[in-house]
Amino acid sequence: MKSWLVPCILIAWLFPASVDHCLDPPPVNFSILIATSTEERSLVTYNCIKGYHLEGKKELFCNKTSLVWDSPTPVCLLGHCPNPMLVNGQLNSSKLEPVSEEEVVTFKCDVGYILKGSNWSQCQKDHTWSPPLPMCITGQCESPKRPKHGHFKARDFNSGSNITFRCDVGYQLIGAQSLQCMDGEWSDEIPICEEILESMVETEKEPERNICETVQKLMQCQKERRNTLEELKYSLEIKKLQLEKKKAVMGTEIKEGSF
The missing domain is CATH 2.10.70.10 (Complement Module, domain 1)
Known part of the structure; x- marks a missing residue:
């Protein structure tokens, strides 16, 4: 080489x-x-x-x-670094052309725009700006795409506004139900509507069926137990009467033998 x-x-x-x-x-x-x-x-x-x-x-x-x-x-x-530019905004520097090493600029957006990024940046030795140059964006978010087999409700798409998603009958929502517009961007990904399969419906019904079966078994057990207690009580009453009768007979025999 x-x-x-x-x-x-x-x-x-x-x-x-x-x-x-x-x-x-x-x-x-x-x-x-x-x-x-x-x-x-x-x-x-x-x-x-x-x-x-x-x-x-x-x-x-x-x-x-x-x-x-x-x-x-x-x-x-x-210029040691590329000349800084800010669309829909203004920047302040001691000298803009040519840019020298370690020079610092500050940024401010026009009315109706929001600064996305740092409000200052410095020209580095490697000819780059750090932090990266910002952008001036509108606070309004783009209209979200309506999910297939679903819809959403929203008052507007301005910063701070919320939208709520719903799915058609037979579909379930996968993802966040509500999103918020934050400085021109939605707080989460747009959800989707997924078809509810019969197997999923059966799976959801299975816990209810198990609960019903458990309750029925418990009631049956209590009923059987109540019957058993009644039978035991009746049996004890019979034995009590028998003992009292036997005791009475024995008492009579003792009296007769004493004469």
Whole structure:
């Protein structure tokens, strides 16, 4: 493998010009190019000089079978980070063009729009904004799609509003029954209506059937137990009478023997 460093401002290409090799990598002003080459492919990496940022793909490949670069040539534009933009909003910065490293901007949306994201961002050393640049969106949510075999009720789709879903007869709701519009987005996924199968209906009825059977068995058991108690009570009464009769007979015999 061979590698080299080429400042594109000088536009000094070191790739061999041959029909069986990739063409020289395309030049990019205000950048430093790092190139490597093997028998199979070539790779170039573009790095913009200080005060410029890259727009486009940073690395380009050239397969030596096709002999063409895989992506369009990037460009280096003035400013350490891309100029911040906020549609339907305003931003505040000490200087907007060109953007310098560590510069901080703040954001504010126009009337009727809600800021989605951070209200500030800083230009980083890697030429990116952090936190990411926000957006200004309307507080209204999009009209949800009516679930198949179901419907929903809603007053409106403004931020804070709720919608409630219902399914047709023979279908059951799978998912959240009620959703709320929160800063332009619904609080949950739109539910679906799923057909209720006969097996599911039987399964739902099974607990009721089991409860009824249990109650019936308990009542029957109590009835049988009540009958058993009555029989036992009657038997005890008979034995009591028999004992009293026997006791009376024995008392009479004792009296007669004493004379």
